[in-house]
Amino acid sequence: MAAAARSPTRELDQQQLATAEGGEIDQAGTVDLGQFQDGQEFALPDQVLGGGKGHGGEEENRNHGRVEFSSLRCGTDAVVFPRRSSCPPPPMVSLHRLPAGILFAFCTFLPLPAQQKSTNTLPPGGYLSADDILAHCGELAGKDGVTVRELARSAEDRPLLLLGFGERGGVGRQAVLVVADPDGTRPVASQVAWGLAQELAAGSSPLLEAATVYLVPVANPDASAHLLADGFAWRGAPVDEDHDARSDEDPPDDLDGDGLVLKMRIPDPAGDWLADPNDDRAMRRADPAHGDRPTSRLLDEGLDEDGDRAFNEDGPGGVRLEANWPHRWREHEPAAGPYPLSEPLNRALADFVLERPNIAVVLVFGAEDGLARPAEGVAEPGPDSTEPPKEDADLIRLLAERLYPEAKDGEQGPPRTKPRSAPHGSGGFADWARFQAGRLVLESALWSPPAGEGDEPTEADLLAWNDAAYGGAGFVSWRPFDHPQLGPVEIGGWKPLVRDNPPVERIPALTETWAGFLASLADDFARLEWSGIEVHDLGEGVCEARATLVNTGLLPTVTEMGRRTGRLPRIRIELQLPEGGVLLGGRDRLFAERLAGLGGHQEFRWLYRLPLGSGPARIHAESLTAGSVDAALEVE
Numbered sequence: 001m002a003a004a005a006r007s008p009t010r011e012l013d014q015q016q017l018a019t020a021e022g023g024e025i026d027q028a029g030t031v032d033l034g035q036f037q038d039g040q041e042f043a044l045p046d047q048v049l050g051g052g053k054g055h056g057g058e059e060e061n062r063n064h065g066r067v068e069f070s071s072l073r074c075g076t077d078a079v080v081f082p083r084r085s086s087c088p089p090p091p092m093v094s095l096h097r098l099p100a101g102i103l104f105a106f107c108t109f110l111p112l113p114a115q116q117k118s119t120n121t122l123p124p125g126g127y128l129s130a131d132d133i134l135a136h137c138g139e140l141a142g143k144d145g146v147t148v149r150e151l152a153r154s155a156e157d158r159p160l161l162l163l164g165f166g167e168r169g170g171v172g173r174q175a176v177l178v179v180a181d182p183d184g185t186r187p188v189a190s191q192v193a194w195g196l197a198q199e200l201a202a203g204s205s206p207l208l209e210a211a212t213v214y215l216v217p218v219a220n221p222d223a224s225a226h227l228l229a230d231g232f233a234w235r236g237a238p239v240d241e242d243h244d245a246r247s248d249e250d251p252p253d254d255l256d257g258d259g260l261v262l263k264m265r266i267p268d269p270a271g272d273w274l275a276d277p278n279d280d281r282a283m284r285r286a287d288p289a290h291g292d293r294p295t296s297r298l299l300d301e302g303l304d305e306d307g308d309r310a311f312n313e314d315g316p317g318g319v320r321l322e323a324n325w326p327h328r329w330r331e332h333e334p335a336a337g338p339y340p341l342s343e344p345l346n347r348a349l350a351d352f353v354l355e356r357p358n359i360a361v362v363l364v365f366g367a368e369d370g371l372a373r374p375a376e377g378v379a380e381p382g383p384d385s386t387e388p389p390k391e392d393a394d395l396i397r398l399l400a401e402r403l404y405p406e407a408k409d410g411e412q413g414p415p416r417t418k419p420r421s422a423p424h425g426s427g428g429f430a431d432w433a434r435f436q437a438g439r440l441v442l443e444s445a446l447w448s449p450p451a452g453e454g455d456e457p458t459e460a461d462l463l464a465w466n467d468a469a470y471g472g473a474g475f476v477s478w479r480p481f482d483h484p485q486l487g488p489v490e491i492g493g494w495k496p497l498v499r500d501n502p503p504v505e506r507i508p509a510l511t512e513t514w515a516g517f518l519a520s521l522a523d524d525f526a527r528l529e530w531s532g533i534e535v536h537d538l539g540e541g542v543c544e545a546r547a548t549l550v551n552t553g554l555l556p557t558v559t560e561m562g563r564r565t566g567r568l569p570r571i572r573i574e575l576q577l578p579e580g581g582v583l584l585g586g587r588d589r590l591f592a593e594r595l596a597g598l599g600g601h602q603e604f605r606w607l608y609r610l611p612l613g614s615g616p617a618r619i620h621a622e623s624l625t626a627g628s629v630d631a632a633l634e635v636e
Contacts, residue, residue, distance in 0.1 A: 119505070122473050123497045126504030127187055130158070130224035133194050133217050137161050143201050145208070152348035158221035160345045162352065165200040165215070166208035172627030174360045174525045175212040176518065177353065177439075182366050182429045183322035184223020188446050188501040188510070189365035193217040195511030196518070205515065206522040213518070214359070216349065219429070220321050231261060231496035253302040256481055256491055263493035264299045265478055266486055271297035281477055281492070282459035301491055303484070321346055322366075322425060325432040328384055336427050349429070353437050357568050357624045360525060360555055362439045363518075364430045367500070369445035371400040372418035381435065381561065386424050388434055388441075391560040395597070396442060398554075402520055403513070419445035420456070438562025440555065446510055447502045462499065474498035524554040526597065526626035528571070530619065535633045541612060542584065545633045546605045549573065549621050551595035557626045563594040571595065571623040573604060580611035595626075 128136070140163065141148040147164035154160065180193035194217050199205060207213060218224050252261045265273075265283070273296045276282035286292035304310060319337045323330065326340035341347045353359060377393025378385060387393065404418055422445070434441040449465045451457045457465070466474040478492035502510070532548040549571070551557055562568045571592040577583065585607030592602045608617060616635070622628040 120469050120503040121505060122470055122495070123501040123503055124187055124228050127191055127228065127501075128194065129228050130187075130190065130218045130221050133190055134159060134161055134221065136194065137163060137197065137217060140197065140201050145203055146201050151352060152344045154222045154345060156222045156225075158225065160219070160221065160348060161217065162349075163197055163200075163215045163217065165197075165205075165213040166203075167212050170627075172623050172625065173212060173358060174210070174625060174627075175214060175356060175358050176207070176361045176363065176521065177359050178213065178215040178363045178365070178518075179219050179349070179429060180215075180217050180365045181224055182219040182364065183320065184220035184227055186365070186367055186445070186500055187224060187228060187497065188507070190218050190224060191504075191507045192365060192446060192510050192514060195507065196515055199511070199515045206519050210522045210525055211360075212358075214352075214356075219349070220345070223321070227497070251302065251305075252300040253305075255301055255303070255483070256479075258476070260476065260495060261301045262476055262491055262495075264301050264481075264483070264486070265490040265492065266297040266299065267295065267488070268297045269294060271295065273298050276458075276460050279460050279463055281475060282463055284459055319343055320427075322429065323427040325350075325427045325429050327428075327431040327435045328386075328426040330426050333426075340427070346429070350432070350437075353433060353439070354567070359439060360625055361521065362430070362433045362437075362441045364433075364441065364443045365446055366430070366443065367422035367445060368424060368428070368430065368443050369419045369421035370396065370430075370441075370443040372404055372420070372444075374400050381564070385435060386431070389560040389564070391556075391596070392434075392440065395440065395555070395559075399442065399524075402517060417448060417450045420448040420451070421445055434559075434561060436565060436567070438559055438565040438567050440559050444514075445500075447500075447506065449499060466498070469503075470498075526551050526553040526555050526557045526595070526623070528552075528557075528595075528621050528623060528626050528629040530621070530629055530631035531601070532603070533631060533633065535616075535635045537635045541610045542607070543610060543617070543633070543635060544605070544607050545617065546603060547619055547631065547633070548601050548603045549592060549595065549629075550599060550601040551597060551626065552599070553626070554597045556597045556600065557595045557623055558593075560594070569624050571621055571626070574620045574622075575606050575608070576618040576620060577608055578610065578614040578617065580614065581617060582609045584608055592621075 137148060138161075140146045145166055147167055149162045149164065151160045151162050178193060178196065181187065181189035193215060197215055197217055200208065200213055200215070205213075254261050271294045272285055273283045274286050274292055274294050275296070276284055283296070283298060286294035318335055319342070320335045321343055323333065323336040324340060324343050324346050329340045330336045337343060341350055353362075374397040375387040375393050377390035378387045379390060381387070381389055388396070421443075430441050430443050433439050449457060449462055449469075451461065463475060466472060474495050475498075476492045476495065478490040481489050481491045483489045529550050529552050530547050531550045532546070534547075535543055535545045538544055557571060558568045573590040573592060575583065575586070575588040577588070583606065586605055588606075590604060595601065604619075606617075610617065617633040618630060619633060620628065620630050
């Protein structure tokens with residue numbers, strides 16, 4: 001270790017650091033190896049080791065050492081790799097480049113020393129536009145194993161494209177559907193989805209050996225295009241949101257001409273907000289229970305352009321695609337549309353899903369997240385449920401641990417910044433796919449800024465992160481403005497996209513994480529096998545047979561919610577007798593509704609007579625979600 005301290009820039013990525021239990025990166029950019037989990041590795045990309053120094057002697061570092069990287073760039077990853085086998089853990093911890101596979105980036109940003117300039121690009125700088133991604137998708141059409149479908153056209157005549165990878169014939173070939181940014185507010189989702197499309201188009205993912213992958217890289221093309229262009233997720237379908245017989249007449253406005261629509265801080269003792277005493281930029285809601293005295297109102301920057309004494313209440317566009325799906329659709333909410341699936345893009349995607357019962361897993365990249373903090377599930381989901389049945393919730397939790405491994409009993413879990421979910425909305429695609437289409441739905445918000453001490457960061461936490469990660473560039477400090485209707489106000493606040501989307505430098509690592517997660521699903525799909533076959537000759541050609549159909553995969557043949565909806569086809573079981581055979585007891589065609597994963601099974605019995613000299617009877621099971629399997633009923 002002493003050698004590393006003398007020449008860290010050249011040698012640190014080659015050193016092996018022994019530790020006791022775990023690893024941590026604190027807010028000062030210091031790597032603490034004293035709590036590293038047994039059997040795990042701590043890794044940093046070697047290209048970011050621009051300089052650093054080790055502290056303490058060999059014994060200190062072996063037991064509770066600290067290694068400081070003074071120029072570790074923000075936006076790079078520190079990674080904990082899950083244990084790969086049950087073998088005794090290696091005694092050393094290596095520093096090396098990130099390999100492919102499932103990675104968990106538990107340090108999203110490391111603050112920079114004050115004298116250093118940020119190397120992070122403020123989003124959406126460097127992001128591909130929705131139109132660019134759609135154009136690139138068309139270029140994949142000529143590649144082997146790739147199909148490009150146009151499902152519909154948007155209000156502004158953009159295509160809703162769906163890419164297919166590894167499509168093959170055959171009964172029961174399962175599929176995964178990836179849908180990115182259905183609300184048009186998280187462009188990081190489409191950036192990661194496009195990265196996955198390139199990975200899948202290369203044909204190297206093990207998932208394609210087991211399943212077809214369908215991918216919608218830009219699920220809300222008009223909203224996505226407008227968000228990157230002008231900061232608003234305009235939907236292109238005007239709605240009279242304030243019921244004054246006019247549409248889109250009172251949008252937010254850029255009053256001070258800085259090219260941004262921010263917030264207005266209005267002095268008002270009857271308001272709901274006050275400034276944080278430790279950082280005047282930060283605003284928090286006044287809490288009378290704690291003696292808080294409000295000082296301000298907060299409004300979007302703009303004017304009351306229709307004279308109704310409300311500001312910015314009827315902005316551009318209207319029908320939200322993510323409020324127009326049938327589950328928990330809100331009839332009297334203008335943005336939800338005149339009826340469920342009124343929007344052509346949603347209807348086309350719904351038709352695609354319903355026509356393909358072999359889609360076993362739906363992965364949604366958007367504003368909501370159900371993987372970082374999985375729901376417990378409910379015993380009896382109802383028409384307004386937001387949590388899946390407990391059987392499905394348990395499976396989601398199991399899959400989520402691949403991304404966010406939990407600490408074992410008696411151990412301390414790795415420090416981490418998990419994506420935080422937006423509030424659960426109504427009428428969204430993921431809820432429809434889970435509760436009405438009956439699929440296993442996994443939702444991820446992909447990324448969030450660090451949370452500080454708790455699960456939810458305060459405004460002051462976010463401002464401190466912004467100062468460290470972007471040199472303060474993500475927030476416009478409050479400045480005076482003479483409002484023509486409100487008088488003296490202040491204009492400032494967060495720039496669009498900064499709090500929900502990472503710098504472009506983080507996109508490759510996120511893409512690699514999700515490519516690894518998709519690859520990990522390859523061995524999980526439901527698989528049918530016949531087991532416990534017994535055939536007894538009762539004389540004169542009469543046979544009594546029994547056999548058990550088993551699902552040996554991790555995933556069920558259909559989700560518990562799918563069983564409840566009745567939308568998905570059952571498993572069909574058929575007894576096939578040779579010519580002249582007669583069924584004496586049981587039925588020659590049977591159905592099984594659902595086989596749970598990891599050994600879910602159902603037994604079947606038959607009594608039949610075979611003609612003299614004939615071959616054995618056979619049994620056949622077929623599922624559109626789990627494939628088919630045959631077996632001969634040989635007499636013991």
